[in-house]
Amino acid sequence: MLTLYVLAGFATVLSLLAFVISREATRIVTVAGLVLAGLFCVVGWGQTVEAFGGLYRFDTLARGLTLVAILGGLWALLLGPAKKFEYPLLLLFAVTGMHIMASSPNLVVLLIALEVFSLPLYVLATWQRDEKGFEAGLKYFLLGALGAAIFLYGIALYFGATGSFTAGSSGSGPLYIAGLFLIMAAFAFKTAMVPFQWWSPDVYQGSPTVVTLFMATAVKAAAFAAMLRIFTPEGLEAWGVGMAVLIALSTLFGNLGALNQTEAKRLFAYSSIANAGYLGLGLLGPTGQATVPFYLLTYGLATGLIFAVLSMLSNQDVPLERLRGLWYRKPLLGGAMGLGILSVLGLPPLAGFWAKYLVFQEAARAGFYGLVVLALVTSAIGAYYYLKTFFLIFSKPTPVQEAEDREAEAALAQFGSSEAPGIPVAAAPMGLTQGLMAPAARMGAPALGLLLAAMGLLGLLSVLPGLGLRAFSAGLTPAVAALSITAPKSGSTLTAGSQALQGTGRPGESLELFDNGNLLGTVTVGPDGKWSFPLPASAQAPGAHTFEARQPGQTRGERVEVEFLRPSGPSFTGLQDGATVAATGFTLQGTAQPGQVLEVFEDGASLGRVTADANGQWSLNVPPPSGGTRVYEVRPEGAASGARISLVVPEAQAGAICSQSFALSNLQAGGTVSRPFRFGGVGSASSYTVLVRRGDRIIGRKEIPLSAACGWSYFSDPGPGEVTYEVRETGKLETEPPLATITLKVQ
Amino acid sequence: MIHLGLWLPLLAGLLLLILPGLGRTFAVASAVVSLVISCVLFAGYGGQGVAYASQIPFLPEAGVYYALGLDGAGLFLWVAVNLVVLLGVWIADVPVRFLAYALMMQTGLLGIFAAQDLIFFYFFFEATLIPALLMLWFYGGPERLRAIYIFALFTLVGSLPMLAAIFAVRFLGGADSFLYTDLAANPLTGQTAALAFLGFLVALAVKTPLFPLHAWLPSFHQQNHPSGLADAMGTLYKVGIFAFFKWAIPLMPEGFREWQGLLLFLAAFGAIYAAWVAFSAPDWKTLLAYAGVSHMGIGALGLFSGNTEGTVGALYLLGASMIYGSAMFLFVGLVYGRTGSLEINPVRGLAKHTPALYVLGMFLLMAMIGLPGLSGFPGELMALLGAYKVSPWLTFVAFLAVIAAAAYALTAFQKLFQESAQAQAVPDLNAREWGFAAVTVAVLLLMGLYPKLFTVYLEPLGKAIAALLGGAS
Numbered sequence A: 001m002l003t004l005y006v007l008a009g010f011a012t013v014l015s016l017l018a019f020v021i022s023r024e025a026t027r028i029v030t031v032a033g034l035v036l037a038g039l040f041c042v043v044g045w046g047q048t049v050e051a052f053g054g055l056y057r058f059d060t061l062a063r064g065l066t067l068v069a070i071l072g073g074l075w076a077l078l079l080g081p082a083k084k085f086e087y088p089l090l091l092l093f094a095v096t097g098m099h100i101m102a103s104s105p106n107l108v109v110l111l112i113a114l115e116v117f118s119l120p121l122y123v124l125a126t127w128q129r130d131e132k133g134f135e136a137g138l139k140y141f142l143l144g145a146l147g148a149a150i151f152l153y154g155i156a157l158y159f160g161a162t163g164s165f166t167a168g169s170s171g172s173g174p175l176y177i178a179g180l181f182l183i184m185a186a187f188a189f190k191t192a193m194v195p196f197q198w199w200s201p202d203v204y205q206g207s208p209t210v211v212t213l214f215m216a217t218a219v220k221a222a223a224f225a226a227m228l229r230i231f232t233p234e235g236l237e238a239w240g241v242g243m244a245v246l247i248a249l250s251t252l253f254g255n256l257g258a259l260n261q262t263e264a265k266r267l268f269a270y271s272s273i274a275n276a277g278y279l280g281l282g283l284l285g286p287t288g289q290a291t292v293p294f295y296l297l298t299y300g301l302a303t304g305l306i307f308a309v310l311s312m313l314s315n316q317d318v319p320l321e322r323l324r325g326l327w328y329r330k331p332l333l334g335g336a337m338g339l340g341i342l343s344v345l346g347l348p349p350l351a352g353f354w355a356k357y358l359v360f361q362e363a364a365r366a367g368f369y370g371l372v373v374l375a376l377v378t379s380a381i382g383a384y385y386y387l388k389t390f391f392l393i394f395s396k397p398t399p400v401q402e403a404e405d406r407e408a409e410a411a412l413a414q415f416g417s418s419e420a421p422g423i424p425v426a427a428a429p430m431g432l433t434q435g436l437m438a439p440a441a442r443m444g445a446p447a448l449g450l451l452l453a454a455m456g457l458l459g460l461l462s463v464l465p466g467l468g469l470r471a472f473s474a475g476l477t478p479a480v481a482a483l484s485i486t487a488p489k490s491g492s493t494l495t496a497g498s499q500a501l502q503g504t505g506r507p508g509e510s511l512e513l514f515d516n517g518n519l520l521g522t523v524t525v526g527p528d529g530k531w532s533f534p535l536p537a538s539a540q541a542p543g544a545h546t547f548e549a550r551q552p553g554q555t556r557g558e559r560v561e562v563e564f565l566r567p568s569g570p571s572f573t574g575l576q577d578g579a580t581v582a583a584t585g586f587t588l589q590g591t592a593q594p595g596q597v598l599e600v601f602e603d604g605a606s607l608g609r610v611t612a613d614a615n616g617q618w619s620l621n622v623p624p625p626s627g628g629t630r631v632y633e634v635r636p637e638g639a640a641s642g643a644r645i646s647l648v649v650p651e652a653q654a655g656a657i658c659s660q661s662f663a664l665s666n667l668q669a670g671g672t673v674s675r676p677f678r679f680g681g682v683g684s685a686s687s688y689t690v691l692v693r694r695g696d697r698i699i700g701r702k703e704i705p706l707s708a709a710c711g712w713s714y715f716s717d718p719g720p721g722e723v724t725y726e727v728r729e730t731g732k733l734e735t736e737p738p739l740a741t742i743t744l745k746v747q
Numbered sequence B: 001m002i003h004l005g006l007w008l009p010l011l012a013g014l015l016l017l018i019l020p021g022l023g024r025t026f027a028v029a030s031a032v033v034s035l036v037i038s039c040v041l042f043a044g045y046g047g048q049g050v051a052y053a054s055q056i057p058f059l060p061e062a063g064v065y066y067a068l069g070l071d072g073a074g075l076f077l078w079v080a081v082n083l084v085v086l087l088g089v090w091i092a093d094v095p096v097r098f099l100a101y102a103l104m105m106q107t108g109l110l111g112i113f114a115a116q117d118l119i120f121f122y123f124f125f126e127a128t129l130i131p132a133l134l135m136l137w138f139y140g141g142p143e144r145l146r147a148i149y150i151f152a153l154f155t156l157v158g159s160l161p162m163l164a165a166i167f168a169v170r171f172l173g174g175a176d177s178f179l180y181t182d183l184a185a186n187p188l189t190g191q192t193a194a195l196a197f198l199g200f201l202v203a204l205a206v207k208t209p210l211f212p213l214h215a216w217l218p219s220f221h222q223q224n225h226p227s228g229l230a231d232a233m234g235t236l237y238k239v240g241i242f243a244f245f246k247w248a249i250p251l252m253p254e255g256f257r258e259w260q261g262l263l264l265f266l267a268a269f270g271a272i273y274a275a276w277v278a279f280s281a282p283d284w285k286t287l288l289a290y291a292g293v294s295h296m297g298i299g300a301l302g303l304f305s306g307n308t309e310g311t312v313g314a315l316y317l318l319g320a321s322m323i324y325g326s327a328m329f330l331f332v333g334l335v336y337g338r339t340g341s342l343e344i345n346p347v348r349g350l351a352k353h354t355p356a357l358y359v360l361g362m363f364l365l366m367a368m369i370g371l372p373g374l375s376g377f378p379g380e381l382m383a384l385l386g387a388y389k390v391s392p393w394l395t396f397v398a399f400l401a402v403i404a405a406a407a408y409a410l411t412a413f414q415k416l417f418q419e420s421a422q423a424q425a426v427p428d429l430n431a432r433e434w435g436f437a438a439v440t441v442a443v444l445l446l447m448g449l450y451p452k453l454f455t456v457y458l459e460p461l462g463k464a465i466a467a468l469l470g471g472a473s
Helices: A002-017 A023-042 A060-079 A086-102 A107-125 A131-162 A173-191 A199-206 A209-230 A233-258 A264-284 A288-313 A331-345 A351-365 A369-393 A399-415 A434-463 A465-473 B002-018 B020-043 B072-091 B096-114 B118-127 B129-139 B144-173 B180-185 B190-207 B216-223 B229-236 B240-251 B253-279 B284-304 B308-339 B355-368 B376-390 B392-417 B431-449 B452-468
Strands: A049-051 A056-058 A484-487 A493-495 A500-504 A510-515 A518-524 A530-534 A543-550 A558-565 A571-573 A586-591 A597-602 A605-611 A617-622 A628-636 A643-649 A671-673 A677-682 A687-694 A697-705 A711-716 A721-729 A740-746 B051-059 B064-070
Touching: A002 A023, A002 A056, A002 A086, A023 A060, A023 A086, A056 A060, A060 A086, A060 A209, A060 A288, A060 A434, A060 A465, A086 A107, A086 A209, A107 A131, A107 A173, A107 A209, A131 A173, A131 A199, A173 A209, A173 A233, A199 A209, A199 A264, A209 A264, A209 A288, A233 A264, A233 A369, A264 A288, A264 A351, A264 A369, A288 A331, A288 A351, A288 A434, A288 A465, A331 A351, A331 A369, A331 A434, A351 A369, A351 A434, A351 A465, A351 B144, A369 B144, A434 A465, A465 B051, A484 A543, A484 A558, A500 A543, A518 A530, A571 A628, A571 A643, A586 A628, A597 A617, A605 A617, A605 A671, A677 A740, A687 A711, A697 A711, A711 A721, B002 B020, B002 B051, B002 B064, B002 B096, B020 B072, B020 B096, B064 B072, B064 B096, B064 B118, B072 B096, B072 B229, B072 B240, B072 B308, B072 B431, B072 B452, B096 B118, B096 B129, B096 B229, B096 B240, B118 B129, B118 B144, B118 B240, B129 B144, B129 B229, B144 B180, B144 B190, B144 B216, B180 B240, B190 B240, B190 B253, B216 B229, B216 B284, B229 B284, B229 B308, B240 B253, B240 B284, B240 B308, B240 B452, B253 B284, B253 B376, B253 B392, B284 B308, B284 B376, B284 B392, B308 B355, B308 B376, B308 B431, B308 B452, B355 B376, B355 B392, B355 B431, B376 B392, B376 B431
Parallel strands: A493 A558, A605 A677, A671 A740
Antiparallel strands: A049 A056, A484 A500, A500 A530, A510 A518, A510 A543, A543 A558, A571 A586, A586 A617, A597 A605, A597 A628, A628 A643, A677 A711, A687 A697, A687 A721, A721 A740, B051 B064
């Protein structure tokens, strides 16, 4: 908020005050205003301030990009002409407009901001009163006006489609898409993206170099701030294609066009077109709000260095040959420009590399792999002209350039930079060689400081890019985790067992999960944005499964395709290891080879044999066990070991009323069993008696009281052979038919 | 320790660049400390896995970690690089700033072998280029501009497909970061793997160097400073085999299998082709450049055979050739210092005046052509053994290159030293050069007679590659 007041207030007051105070004072006050506004951007970093009913929104994005615009303004002011008081004023108004543009989500305000910063720029472009200057100004004005008109038309359609002027409103339909495309075209004008770039080489070349610097850095920052608000990843489907086309054309045209340029400002105009394309990549991805400002900052610093050096060499055209041997003639300028060029080129140790890497990653995340490859290829093309310029700077100079240096010094003195608050040559802060002194003295200490600070910051961002990126990510609402399935990975092959579906989503949202189109169940996303759903046995049947997570009401969601292997051995499903089960008996289930005969053990005692069905499923009812941790094991018939699972059986509460009728849980069919073994079930009598026979011979009787869990259980360890068990309520005669008869072949 | 070992040369180099008054002594001291550090790390290595691992989030939002660590191959190459840099700054007759660039390049090279994060690997891989270009730029021959263009074009353009492939490896493979462990757990499969491997292949073939992307090498060596230091550093920069072994093959085994046939063919024919060109080389640097291509062809053949012997042989040959190749360039620098010429023909019969130089040259040459008992032999033998299991015919072709090496190297050597003495009297080795000669010959003998010192650490890595590729060991 204070930033806005400072910028607008200083601009307004100064436009009256400038008539009475000296030009020098106007300059100093303007610098003070810009610095103050910048400070208020930094204070409270990460916080969002809203005002005017949401028309003004000062968040991290606005703070960061206002800083880039202020940086551009400072460059232009400290290096620019000082003879007229209008110059600092116009810059201040332009920065004010850019700040508003960076800080408003409302399209109408954006239009006003666009006009506020464009009008001073039209004037600044014509600053040199010659044919080229007029051509540049007129071209910029006519195309800028056209761009504004297109923007307005786009806003109208946008409002028609969404009923709102707020950037980032959701909508659909041809009207919405047309509106977005028109708005995109208007911004493409401002950022010089192909095919809306025709003005830019001429205007860049025709304008004073410092103004070109301002256009290349600050205007881009403001325009991309607005684009970040309008072209949100949520609406990617509507505008993604158009942006992809702009990016592809810009990177190609910008880099190819720069190849055979012989004039430095024109060359970097084409480079600026290409960089607008790379910046566009950042819009596509989910975290563009942090990476695009990071790119703009590094680009603003590096391009700022390049144009600052060019402006110190000449305020006219700078043929590339003029740069030959700059390193030997003026080491500071040569070094600064070399650093800037390598950073814009994106050579790995430098900040420009990290910035490029981050925006490329955004595009890759959004799935635009073709664009990433194209951007890499065009970067390689770009390396040619950047390196050509770089090597020119580091070649030995010829007498021609030295003569040109002297001419240019004289011309620059005419232009007015010499009126900058100069410092005596001897008092220059660096004590460097004489080649350095000429520009240093003319620039004045503040400009020299800015140059060194920019180099330092660029170096810092090269070593610690994370610092910058984290700063720009501060205060961002954490990217809403889109719906996804994180495990199992699509295309993976799994063995059935305790598998679970896991993924991310919006916290609190409930999702529907499908297996091959059949509803499996719903799951609620946890507060950490993650969800997990244990797969039932049916969903782990061998074969291909397509799992899908859908938001309720949607017909499509995220899918993973996995393949379940036929397990080599039997396994348990449904129950996790260590789970708590009912004391009143439960069912064990699992998978195995279809038709395989399995034996289930509880702490080494057999519970009987089961046969896996045609789908490889098996299940077995466990009679109520006694409390504690029990280890269950399923083995293939005759095998010595198999899959194990340990389960916790709670102690049953005494005194329960048992009303279930008598039932036998396991070994109903009899058959073969290993010893020892256990059978049992539930019932309501207070006790049951088991009669044990071998053939006709009675070999034992045992009374079993009903447990607290209403279960009865008989544990036996007889010798091999056929044994018959008859279960009766205690007290019944042995001549009565038993409740259950179990004939077992004991092994 | 590993961080100090990595960054110390860069700091020393920068300091030397700012204060050239520190002189060669400072550079040598830095190189000695580096070598000692790498030897201590080597001695403390347990023999298994990645040691000295450390991992600091750098750009965690983007999955980039400053992760370092050294496995057996990394340690072996660290020792080799540090040894060569020490020999280079010790012997080469160059300005002090030149030494500074060499030290800065040392950090980049060590980083390539220590990086455990793919982006950091790429970073070191590219950043090493800058000091290499600066050395060529400031101290190169009259045609250096052309050499720079070719070198920069091959390496920069070559590495961009790799960057694209790096993105593909992570985002299409589904890894959460660029950490080696993370990427290796999510290898690419199918067609994507083949394409991504091609991306790596282009960049790494330039740096192996693998026919036909070796074309930058001859002009690079011809135009570099005659002292041989830049050439020695350039020899160290031939890290392609390591990068194939460490990154490309483990991350895209399916992609590798797709290209394996072509790669074996290129390696074998590259070896014989380069040997053929070396026959007609007009000067020593061209000869050594092509000899290097030829040897790396044999190494690559071993690596691409994908079995234990081949991999161990390739890595051992890589380390050995870094040492004898670089020492050979430095040796040629000594010859240049005495005769002022690198051409093979005009300078003759040096042996009469410089018997010690002659003996040094003989040792280096014999190591280069793979005489048993010297450092070139074990690696070459194992690489060819490994290749024989996969493709006997290509092995035969590569074997011809080994024979050819003896022919071209001995012919040139004979001209230089033994034909009728036309050269004027030149001084023999001085004390400093004796030191260089003694250390070099000792290392050549050590590596030739007791390869087990290093191969015990390389063998598990070779087995891992063989297991990964599912081949017989």
